[in-house]
Amino acid sequence: MVKKSENIIVGISVGDLNGIGAEVILKTFEDSRMFELCTPVVFANAKIISFLRKNLNIEIHINGIDNLSQVVSGKFNVLNVWKEGVNLEHGKLDDNVGKYAIKSFVEATKALKNGLIDVLVTAPINKYNIQSDEFKFPGHTDYLDKELDGNALMLMVHDKLRVGLLTDHIPVNEVASKISKELIEEKVETIKNTLIKDFKIAKPKIAVLGLNPHSGDNGVIGKEDEEVVKPTLKKLFDNGTMVFGPYSSDSFFGSNMYQNFDAVLAMYHDQGLIPFKTLSFGKGVNYTAGLEKIRTSPDHGTAFEIAGKGMANHDSFKEALYLALDVFANRNEYKELTENPLKVSQN
Missing domain, CATH: 3.40.718.10 (Isopropylmalate Dehydrogenase)
Structure with a gap:
């Protein structure tokens, strides 16, 4: 009822x-x-x-x-x-x-x-x-x-801007060690299901930001994006999830690329929340997705x-x-x- x-x-x-x-x-x-x-x-x-x-x-x-x-x-x-x-x-x-x-x-x-x-x-x-x-x-x-x-995920929401976090309240020097194929798969799946069930978006498009500057520049600036993030996103895409990236985070929001997606998954707290709060502070919402x-x-x-x-x-x-x-x-x-x-x- x-x-x-x-x-x-x-x-x-x-x-x-x-x-x-x-x-x-x-x-x-x-x-x-x-x-x-x-x-x-x-x-x-x-x-x-x-x-x-x-x-x-x-x-x-x-x-x-x-x-x-x-x-x-x-x-x-x-x-x-x-x-x-x-x-x-x-x-x-x-x-x-x-x-x-x-x-x-x-x-x-x-x-x-x-x-x-x-x-x-x-x-x-x-x-x-x-x-x-x-x-x-x-x-x-x-x-x-x-x-x-469920599996909790911090999702910041303001109108059509939705920014989720792969890792949230952990020190920056621990972020790289926490990133794994399993964690990326879990969080992307959580965002996908949330967009479908909670936001009525039938076929959600999800962007994922890279960990390193310029998403590692093909391995020149850190190996994580090339060795962990890219193959995981390819596997998810091949299995039917509309997920794209990793995108270089320094230009992603400033160029308005976020407007092409239903949600963005950031690698760590400040990478996602600084641009989110710059764009929407005082009107945004912290939603605990996945529960x-x-x-x-x-x-x-x-x-x-x-x-x-x-x-x-x-x-x-x-x-x-x-x-x-x-x-x-x-x-x-x-x-x-x-x-x-x-x-x-x-x-």
């Missing part, structure tokens, strides 16, 4: 409470029309969110709940993940506040995993102050990859320097919400089309 829009439950992890996470969430739902699209549930503490709402002078009614069975459609629901107060100081890097960011995220992930929420949108965390004996992950994506079925469940996030961080000042732009968070809802609808449509093929009547 397809859910009505207003009954789609969007779980929201609150992010770092000393950052702009709560502000962009509240600003998004200050527009009452958003409740026609979904029902939000923020995983946090109702008193803290109410305190932040008042400080930011945002007009919205908060419906505090202690259990997800108490969610009310058309309301801004806040699930009390913890009861105690938390000392907040906008813009401060605080290990204790980081613990609450992870409490929110872990509980929201659990609800997503158990089908109690339909999609998850995560507000920004600080990757330093979330580290603990209980949580040893570089960020959201790595934890979700462990907890949910059984849907998670999106804005393309910015905690922005400590403007936290608590009412200056945060909520466009990227709103786009993250829209994308989560679009993917939810597209997946349901794909499932319906593939599970219920037209039956041929027999005379």
Whole structure:
């Protein structure tokens, strides 16, 4: 059964409470029309969110709940993940506040995993102050990859620009050693399936960037592109995947070549995210492709320097919400089309 829009439950992890996470969430739902699209549930503490709402002078009614069975459609629901107060100081890097960011995220992930929420949108965390004996992950994506079925891939999205990462949060000096035929095949397949099921692109075209300057110049500047990347892409292409490259990354975006493809696979974090954020910062979305469940996030961080000042732009968070809802609808449509093929009547 397809859910009505207003009954789609969007779980929201609150992010770092000393950052702009709560502000962009509240600003998004200050527009009452958003409740026609979904029902939000923020995983946090109702008193803290109410305190932040008042400080930011945002007009919205908060419906505090202690259990997800108490969610009310058309309301801004806040699930009390913890009861105690938390000392907040906008813009401060605080290990204790980081613990609450992870409490929110872990509980929201659990609800997503158990089908109690339909999609998850995560507000920004600080990757330093979330580290603990209980949580040893570089960020959201790595934890979700462990907890949910599938193979996670960071896919940055803005309109028709989609940039995926072969490797994400690892040091640059480890990138070359991580690149293998198996990893390339896995990530290209993940992007291909995502474009088909989540973005309704029947025959996706995928570009792959080279690792080395000028994609190695036929082996003169590094051997990886010639010995690993090229033969792997040829094998995938020969097997029916429309994948092309490796392309020299220094000119690929500046020459607008990316506009000829449905997605681009970059070899490492900055190779993909620097051009992506240059082209779309503030409106892009971080989508975790390849998982059984849907998670999106804005393309910015905690922005400590403007936290608590009412200056945060909520466009990227709103786009993250829209994308989560679009993917939810597209997946349901794909499932319906593939599970219920037209039956041929027999005379």
